[in-house]
Amino acid sequence: MMATLSTYIAFLGNAAEAFTHYQEVLGGELHLMTYGDFPPMEGMPFEPDPASVAHARLDLDGGTITGGDAMPGEDYAIRDTVYSLLYEVDDVDKARELIDKLVAAGGSVNMPFELAPWGSHYGQVFDKFGVMWSFDVAMAEDLGG
Structure with a gap:
């Protein structure tokens, strides 16, 4: 497998909406997994909401955007000019x-x-x-x- 680099964005509970929107705007192939799609995970430091996005990947011509919902208790500003x-x-x-x-x-x-x-x-x-x-x-x- 060849090494790849992609962007990962942790959304504050709206990753499914964001990735669906990005696919509507940019096209590409969307892969979305919620915590409910996984078997029970013992030893997790938190109890994930089954509807929360554990991992999303949007494959585009020329790149990939990945992300998911942030861990409970993580609260930070997504809007910033420090990255794009x-x-x-x-x-x-x-x-x-x-x-x-x-x-x-x-x-x-x-x-x-x-x-x-x-x-x-x-x-x-x-x-x-x-x-x-x-x-x-x-x-x-x-x-x-």
Whole structure:
């Protein structure tokens, strides 16, 4: 097996909703397992809600987003600018379409998607769950065009 790297997001009880939304916006193949899907797990430090997401994975062209519901008692801010999911696409119109879908579903623009000083089109959006998405479309020369 080849090593891979993917993003993991611990949601505060709404992972199923978030991953279903991401699949609606981005497409891909969604795999979702709840704690109720597992046999009893003795020795767990907490009693998980059977409906809570133990693990979710959305396989996309070019990457994977993984996550689940946070452990009981974990309470932290998801919305922050210290991180973002950087989605590099090869078409400005496709990037705008994805941004529009995230905003229309309750997200907000953090940085308008436009031609950046370095030559790429770039912008940032917070989705309705507070996750920041950065979109980048490299200039044509970078794409071999």
